[in-house]
Amino acid sequence: MAPSGLLTDLYELNMAASYLQRGMGGEATFSLFVRQLPPTRGFLVAAGLEPCLDFLEGFGLSEEELAYLGRELGFEDPVLDALGALRFGGEVWAVPEGRVVYANEPLLEITAPIAAAQLVEPYLLNQITFQTTIASKAARCVVAAAGRDVVDFSLRRTQGLDAALAAARCSAIVGFAATSNVEAARRYGLQPSGTMAHSYIESFASEKEAFRTFARDFPGRTTFLVDTYDTLNGLRTAIEVIGELGLSDNLAIRLDSGDLGELSRAARTLLDDAGLQHVRIFASGGLDEVELDRLVRSGAPIDAFGVGTRMGVSADAPSLDSAYKLVEYDGRPMLKLSEAKATEPGRKQVFRGRGEDVVGLRDEPLPEDREPLLVPVMAEGRRTGPPKTLETARTLFRVDLEHVPEEARRIEDPVAPNPRNSDALEHLSEQATADARRRAGLR
Amino acid sequence: MAPSGLLTDLYELNMAASYLQRGMGGEATFSLFVRQLPPTRGFLVAAGLEPCLDFLEGFGLSEEELAYLGRELGFEDPVLDALGALRFGGEVWAVPEGRVVYANEPLLEITAPIAAAQLVEPYLLNQITFQTTIASKAARCVVAAAGRDVVDFSLRRTQGLDAALAAARCSAIVGFAATSNVEAARRYGLQPSGTMAHSYIESFASEKEAFRTFARDFPGRTTFLVDTYDTLNGLRTAIEVIGELGLSDNLAIRLDSGDLGELSRAARTLLDDAGLQHVRIFASGGLDEVELDRLVRSGAPIDAFGVGTRMGVSADAPSLDSAYKLVEYDGRPMLKLSEAKATEPGRKQVFRGRGEDVVGLRDEPLPEDREPLLVPVMAEGRRTGPPKTLETARTLFRVDLEHVPEEARRIEDPVAPNPRNSDALEHLSEQATADARRRAGLR
Numbered sequence: 001m002a003p004s005g006l007l008t009d010l011y012e013l014n015m016a017a018s019y020l021q022r023g024m025g026g027e028a029t030f031s032l033f034v035r036q037l038p039p040t041r042g043f044l045v046a047a048g049l050e051p052c053l054d055f056l057e058g059f060g061l062s063e064e065e066l067a068y069l070g071r072e073l074g075f076e077d078p079v080l081d082a083l084g085a086l087r088f089g090g091e092v093w094a095v096p097e098g099r100v101v102y103a104n105e106p107l108l109e110i111t112a113p114i115a116a117a118q119l120v121e122p123y124l125l126n127q128i129t130f131q132t133t134i135a136s137k138a139a140r141c142v143v144a145a146a147g148r149d150v151v152d153f154s155l156r157r158t159q160g161l162d163a164a165l166a167a168a169r170c171s172a173i174v175g176f177a178a179t180s181n182v183e184a185a186r187r188y189g190l191q192p193s194g195t196m197a198h199s200y201i202e203s204f205a206s207e208k209e210a211f212r213t214f215a216r217d218f219p220g221r222t223t224f225l226v227d228t229y230d231t232l233n234g235l236r237t238a239i240e241v242i243g244e245l246g247l248s249d250n251l252a253i254r255l256d257s258g259d260l261g262e263l264s265r266a267a268r269t270l271l272d273d274a275g276l277q278h279v280r281i282f283a284s285g286g287l288d289e290v291e292l293d294r295l296v297r298s299g300a301p302i303d304a305f306g307v308g309t310r311m312g313v314s315a316d317a318p319s320l321d322s323a324y325k326l327v328e329y330d331g332r333p334m335l336k337l338s339e340a341k342a343t344e345p346g347r348k349q350v351f352r353g354r355g356e357d358v359v360g361l362r363d364e365p366l367p368e369d370r371e372p373l374l375v376p377v378m379a380e381g382r383r384t385g386p387p388k389t390l391e392t393a394r395t396l397f398r399v400d401l402e403h404v405p406e407e408a409r410r411i412e413d414p415v416a417p418n419p420r421n422s423d424a425l426e427h428l429s430e431q432a433t434a435d436a437r438r439r440a441g442l443r
Numbered sequence: 444m445a446p447s448g449l450l451t452d453l454y455e456l457n458m459a460a461s462y463l464q465r466g467m468g469g470e471a472t473f474s475l476f477v478r479q480l481p482p483t484r485g486f487l488v489a490a491g492l493e494p495c496l497d498f499l500e501g502f503g504l505s506e507e508e509l510a511y512l513g514r515e516l517g518f519e520d521p522v523l524d525a526l527g528a529l530r531f532g533g534e535v536w537a538v539p540e541g542r543v544v545y546a547n548e549p550l551l552e553i554t555a556p557i558a559a560a561q562l563v564e565p566y567l568l569n570q571i572t573f574q575t576t577i578a579s580k581a582a583r584c585v586v587a588a589a590g591r592d593v594v595d596f597s598l599r600r601t602q603g604l605d606a607a608l609a610a611a612r613c614s615a616i617v618g619f620a621a622t623s624n625v626e627a628a629r630r631y632g633l634q635p636s637g638t639m640a641h642s643y644i645e646s647f648a649s650e651k652e653a654f655r656t657f658a659r660d661f662p663g664r665t666t667f668l669v670d671t672y673d674t675l676n677g678l679r680t681a682i683e684v685i686g687e688l689g690l691s692d693n694l695a696i697r698l699d700s701g702d703l704g705e706l707s708r709a710a711r712t713l714l715d716d717a718g719l720q721h722v723r724i725f726a727s728g729g730l731d732e733v734e735l736d737r738l739v740r741s742g743a744p745i746d747a748f749g750v751g752t753r754m755g756v757s758a759d760a761p762s763l764d765s766a767y768k769l770v771e772y773d774g775r776p777m778l779k780l781s782e783a784k785a786t787e788p789g790r791k792q793v794f795r796g797r798g799e800d801v802v803g804l805r806d807e808p809l810p811e812d813r814e815p816l817l818v819p820v821m822a823e824g825r826r827t828g829p830p831k832t833l834e835t836a837r838t839l840f841r842v843d844l845e846h847v848p849e850e851a852r853r854i855e856d857p858v859a860p861n862p863r864n865s866d867a868l869e870h871l872s873e874q875a876t877a878d879a880r881r882r883a884g885l886r
Contacts, residue, residue: 003604004626006625006626006629007598007604007607007624007625007626008598008624008625008626009596009598009599009623009624009625009637010623010625010628010635010636010637011623011637011638011639011640012637012640013625013637014637014638014639014657014660014661015639015640015642015643017660018639018643018656018657018660018661019646021660022656024646026646028642028646030642065629068629069625072628072629072635073635074663114642114646118640118642118643121599121640122598122599122607122624123604125599125600126598126599126600126601126603126604126607127603127604129599129600130600130601130602130603130606133602134602153452155450155451155452155565155569156452156564156565156568156569156572156767157568157569157572157573157762157763157765158569158573158602159573159576159577159601159602159603159606159756159761159762160569160570160573160602160603160605160606160609161446161450161566161569161570161605162603162604162605162606163573163602163603163605163606164450164565164569166603180452180453180454181450181451181452181565182449182450182451182452182453182456182512183447183449183450183451185453185515186449186508186511186515192453192515192516193453194452194453194454194455194456194457195454195457196454196457196458196461197454197455197458197561197564198768198769198779199458199471199473199557199561199768199769199772199777200458200461200561202769202772202777202779202879202882203462203467203469203471203557203769203772203773203777205882206882206883206884207882207883207884208884213461213465214457214461217457217460217461217464218457218461220517228779228883229879229880229882229883229884230883233883233884234883237884309762310762313602313756313761313762314761315761315762318602318756318757318758318761319600319602319752319753319756319758320600322600324599325641325642326641326642326645326646329642329645329646330646334642334645334646336641336645336671436645436672437672439645439647439648439649439650439672440649440650440671440672440673440676440677441649441650441651441676441680
């Protein structure tokens, strides 16, 4: 089912109505970018494009929605008719999902008659901002885990259920090994992961009976949650059950509370002493990339991490300072003058070279040895090709991450590269500033 | 369309399968509560119940979902058959939406055969945690605005689109006057609100022409966005247009950047000097309750605030430390021993009196002068009455807020009341602890 065309702000409808009323059908280009990275981000990972393209392909207002606008908001024909006829027939250039981006680099540029281009703003901003937020946070978890598996446990505390599905997908893009979210696994072809909860242990007469039962029911994938009552005691019980039932394949224990560094060391020793070197240690419980980094650096013998809430809501930076700005209208480059929120005019391209990105104009010649980040993804309101697979995004991220500077990758106090503007963009900006001041009646 | 029954964690399905496999159909009671409030919250506002009840009424796994479990996860008959037959036929007690709650007070208690009660955990936790998070943040904005209007502007940067709908609904529960989100307004019967964007101004030859056009198109509801080029210059232009077109009804100017305190004072003076005392000043731009509090205390002449991202993601506390814990199984009170995350056993009730809440057992006699917060909302898998209206929730919040202690309401360093446990709960807790230690094989 297509999302509602009324998933927009009222002011967009006001503006669209005003444009349609006087036949202002000039083409507008809007650029969607992040002004500034949060202090705890050295890079961003582009995500959210595919749902935007789905939305644009299906964009339109239903009869019921139009009736609401007439009844409650006083919209009238011929504007209401014109709103009803609106489809998205424009062009989109975008950075593919999974690519690393920095501040002021357009993630998406859309060109369409201004009414339609304006109406879709909140949807596009929402999806790109949110999914890029989560992918960027999850990417830091992957960096911090330094090769150990990371699993998405965020379903229960994301900001809604489509947020949980998106978190599973975005974390898979940046290399998470699995997700606890079964619907996300089914929908996106991810590896589902999960063991038992404390309540399971409690519902049996003893911890040992619970362990025995679970191991019999899931012989090929048994993870013992050992901290319901007392962690090391629980671990000893798990070791007894492993011996008693002669278990050998795909075994793990899970630590979900307490000092994970200390407990994992004690657990590793107990397991190894019992000849169970092949039993993996899985850790979870309020983890994020800072904690992962600390555990990994301290040499904690943990094989896999479950990260939940803090990744799923990007707890330290739950949003990004994103913007969707008019950069060209009816062939004229545009910009906003406000000092704190000034924008650069014109349709853009990001030219990526070794160690430095340059933000320039889309029609600038491609400098030697540089790669353009934005690619055409939609023309005349239709995708230019089939939706990109998650595997493609995952590969793009893996390759891009290798080229992220060390200081941008680091977990503590990361420093994000600042792309510079091309000479052509600087020149256009000066011209457009003078033009804007004239229109504002300023000297 | 009912949400997928696979919106659950794999471990829930493992446990359910294990229970069903051996016919463990004992009734379990799970209690959903927040362990501890974030440092910047003095109270919480219950929200998210109604979508949970919808979910429970429609709960079930489709053929396609069952096929996935068989194919990808190795579930087999008769367990797969039993999973397919699962419906939610249990009982729910809950705190109605809009009520003020504190740490350790159950927001919801569910009683059902353990497999079903376990499977629905992630959905219930997600919705109650998220919506209570947002309602509680929005409530602080209402408190800080001290009677001035507050409008939801969060659609573009919430964590997904159902998050935006929920943010509009939760902020309406705590008294927001309107929302920019048109679909939310339509769906929940809210007041939609919106004017124009900077791009609108830019798409005309001059700011004045843009103002004139907009005022002609929306004569009964004209708000001039004055900061596209230069705020006070833009304001003077708006004043000229108001005079030129003889506008009088329902006028406002909107400030969206810069020093809002200083600019609102200058704007008020300019407007008043022009005889435009009736033109309202609307302020927006990265606002939250802390900024609202500062502006209101400084006497800034602002009539209404638009709050967006920081409210919509609850930026300072984007999640809550919520839990869904087994408190009774097969007639036996249960608890978890882990020191950091210990839980209290038994079916509970919150007894609210003047100035103090007591958490006790559901079957305790109601102490004199006290009101029970949890009410039965579902029996045998069906709502006990029609869904509660948003207006009901709004009224509950308005009344409850009056009784929140001053130190819990304040914006800076709020102090949350800590409900105490009843003697009966303390006694049960001691018994259950001894029982749990025995089951864990501890002395």
